[in-house]
Amino acid sequence: MRWPDGVECVHCDSKRVTKYVKKASTRHRLSAKTGQMETKAFPARILYICLECKKQFSVTEGTIFNDTHLSLDKWYMATALMVNAKKGFSAKQLQRDLGTAYKTAWYLGHRIRKAMGLIELAEAEPLTGTIEAGETYMGSKKYDARRKRARWDKEPVFGVVERGGKARTYHVPKVTLAGVVEKIKGNVSINATAIYTDESAFYGTVAGTVKNHNHKTVNHKAKGWVRGDVHTETIDGYWGLLKRGVIGSFHQISIKHLNRYLSEFQFQWNHRNAQDIFVLVMAALAIGSAMPYKALIAVAEEDRGPKANSDGEAF
Ligand SMILES: [Zn+2]
Known part of the structure; x- marks a missing residue:
């Protein structure tokens, strides 16, 4: 999805790249807490090396999936839950279903709404x-x-x-x-x-x-x-x-983020008969977030997170 025309180096845009599989490994380190040796397993993963600039990168590098340090499973689950909720899905509900912190759920929800907004813009x-x-x-x-x-x-x-x-x-x-x-x-x-x-x-x-x-x-x-x-x-x-x-899903919403809730609702309405909206949203998340570092920082500033409020929706 990220590179529909073939893999490109995320550092220099070169198409001369080679792929390799980094084998699964384990690392040992002394735990500061327990004083015991700990073993951490790292699963095998696919990496790319650029033949021009010699730097390596992964498929999620520079996208939201890498920068948030949330597992792809959580992104998939959050997206699946939200595309199937025709009347909206609150951060509180996401928190319960994913078993994450409220702030994490809030962030996930808003990034998915933003992706829905991107699709709406693209399809307008x-x-x-x-x-x-x-x-x-x-x-x-x-x-x-x-x-x-x-x-x-x-x-x-x-x-x-x-x-x-x-x-x-x-x-x-x-x-x-x-x-x-x-x-x-x-x-x-x-x-x-x-x-x-x-x-x-x-x-x-x-x-x-x-x-x-x-x-x-x-x-x-x-x-x-x-x-x-x-x-x-x-x-x-x-x-x-x-x-x-x-009222039913969010109880109260922030005026600052009203446009995202509007995007979510509009996306649901406009895709009421569409198939594969899960794939559509995943692609928008991947492509929409693969942006230059400066732009990414601007987005992060804007999405700094909820100010407080532990019982209701962020405001
Ligand atoms: Zn390169």
């Missing part, structure tokens, strides 16, 4: 057919119970969904006309049959800005929200599932 093609667009608001239950319903305390998420097709969602700082138009233009084919939105103030003007699109709005308040084909039930259903997933 213009949506077509009948489109529904709209926004929802998400926020922490713990933030302030008294102002729970206040929209301005919550984080806007904008989305476009193709009926019977794929969805695209974004955590946005604010829902603005310019932002909505940009997202519609960026995600919807000009050959789309129709775009339906609800009757929020600015959606009325979307029609004039998004040319070549047949745009209709649905007035929820007037109970006129199902006029034959003109409705926003698909996107409303998506928001319903997203919120139930978040």
